[in-house]
Amino acid sequence: MPTIAWLASQPCYPRIYWRGRDTQEEVAAIGSCKDFIFEDAVDDNQLSLAYQQQRALSTNQDIRYYGGVAFDRDTDCWPEYGKAHFVLPRLELRRSGHDYKLVINLNIENEEIEQERQNALQALQQLASPSPLSPPNKIHLLSRSDRPDHRRWTELVNQVTHEKFIKQTPKVVLSRLTQLEINEKVDPWMLLASWQGRNQNSFQFGFQFSPDSAFISCTPERLYRRRQRELFTEALAGTTTRGLNEEEDAMLAQQLLDDSKNSHENQLVRKHIVDALTPLSNYVGADESPKVFKLSHIQHLHRAIRAELKGGVNDFQILQALHPTPAVGGLPKESAINFIRQREGYTRGWYAGACGYFNKHESEFAVAIRSALIEPGRINLFAGAGIVSGSEADAEWHELENKLATILSILTEV
Ligand SMILES: C=C(O[C@H]1C=CC=C(C(=O)O)[C@@H]1O)C(=O)O
Numbered sequence: 001m002p003t004i005a006w007l008a009s010q011p012c013y014p015r016i017y018w019r020g021r022d023t024q025e026e027v028a029a030i031g032s033c034k035d036f037i038f039e040d041a042v043d044d045n046q047l048s049l050a051y052q053q054q055r056a057l058s059t060n061q062d063i064r065y066y067g068g069v070a071f072d073r074d075t076d077c078w079p080e081y082g083k084a085h086f087v088l089p090r091l092e093l094r095r096s097g098h099d100y101k102l103v104i105n106l107n108i109e110n111e112e113i114e115q116e117r118q119n120a121l122q123a124l125q126q127l128a129s130p131s132p133l134s135p136p137n138k139i140h141l142l143s144r145s146d147r148p149d150h151r152r153w154t155e156l157v158n159q160v161t162h163e164k165f166i167k168q169t170p171k172v173v174l175s176r177l178t179q180l181e182i183n184e185k186v187d188p189w190m191l192l193a194s195w196q197g198r199n200q201n202s203f204q205f206g207f208q209f210s211p212d213s214a215f216i217s218c219t220p221e222r223l224y225r226r227r228q229r230e231l232f233t234e235a236l237a238g239t240t241t242r243g244l245n246e247e248e249d250a251m252l253a254q255q256l257l258d259d260s261k262n263s264h265e266n267q268l269v270r271k272h273i274v275d276a277l278t279p280l281s282n283y284v285g286a287d288e289s290p291k292v293f294k295l296s297h298i299q300h301l302h303r304a305i306r307a308e309l310k311g312g313v314n315d316f317q318i319l320q321a322l323h324p325t326p327a328v329g330g331l332p333k334e335s336a337i338n339f340i341r342q343r344e345g346y347t348r349g350w351y352a353g354a355c356g357y358f359n360k361h362e363s364e365f366a367v368a369i370r371s372a373l374i375e376p377g378r379i380n381l382f383a384g385a386g387i388v389s390g391s392e393a394d395a396e397w398h399e400l401e402n403k404l405a406t407i408l409s410i411l412t413e414v
Pocket residue numbers: 173175221236237238239265300326327328369370382383384385386403
């Protein structure tokens with residue numbers, strides 16, 4: 001039985017799913033032992049403080065807090081998701097290859113231990129036997145709307161690429177919300193399982209805090225993975241489509257590698273990440289030349305980056321330094337984010353946020369792009385594109401479409 005089907009069969013919330021990109025591990029978590037939601041603006045220092053307090057309560061090395069941080073913590077947020085939301089799950093099923101481990105968390109901070117033991121037992125007794133996920137149905141689309149629409153998108157791209165603006169702000173990653181109105185029920189876990197089938201080399205995760213809303217993502221992009229003091233991150237930016245045959249595919253990949261606009265898009269991310277990590281690290285190394293990262297409908301430029309962190313550097317300093325990277329925000333960070341905040345015309349919420357987990361020895365976060373927010377009667381899809389000098393509005397609009405191609409091909413007849 002796939003772990004994701006087990007998760008979808010359980011009657012409790014939150015339901016959380018996490019699968020790393022190149023780790024063999026998969027996690028399904030249900031219920032919460034502790035829940036930390038930040039509805040008001042919260043910076044990394046406040047998050048760090050809350051985390052240190054939690055960490056001081058237990059010496060258990062296995063404890064993980066799963067959750068996410070919104071793209072922009074200074075604007076409105078989605079209800080339930082907040083500006084940041086982390087959960088110490090009640091139960092976790094962790095699979096590593098053929099090994100399964102069931103983790104049960106008890107919160108004995110305020111509760112009587114006997115009461116908390118009862119709560120945990122109850123959660124175990126409530127576990128339902130899993131049933132297979134039903135095969136995906138194509139949705140009947142009532143309508144589709146895009147925000148910004150094509151006309152507004154063109155204006156925005158022209159504003160960013162205007163000589164005067166781009167001199168000060170060389171990159172802004174503009175994005176679009178595509179809303180699909182439907183009148184049937186879509187199972188987010190079924191959708192995520194199908195998405196996972198198409199892009200095995202991506203992260204897959206989902207957060208469902210209540211029955212009516214789920215945020216799922218099948219993203220290729222790692223924000224960072226930390227093992228003790230070793231840090232892995234990357235510059236993933238620059239995009240083209242896949243070819244219809246091997247020859248065409250290789251030609252497109254070569255064109256992507258040779259293209260100056262796409263190279264620039266990627267270089268800016270690489271340079272920024274290296275600069276941001278340097279004060280926190282004893283060593284930072286990044287690929288000189290990019291490689292091509294292939295997904296089912298598109299291919300990206302990719303540079304791997306590795307750092308040896310200085311002693312005492314914590315996850316929140318890493319988050320602060322990296323998030324949002326110029327692969328989803330822009331450069332300089334503040335001016336790009338201001339532009340997005342003022343002009344994009346919708347709330348990104350957790351789209352392009354950072355989702356993953358904290359643990360004492362190893363933490364991992366993905367960048368929540370290629371994502372969807374599933375609500376009753378509506379599927380919200382998100383796509384962004386890095387606007388730099390040389391960007392053309394129509395080509396970038398097309399890039400947004402290409403980024404939605406996989407999920408749209410699962411949802412609708414194409
Ligand atoms: C912001 C997104 O993609 C980023 C990641 C890879 C390539 C990108 C690009 O070529 O523009 C974007 O920077 C998205 O998919 O929503």
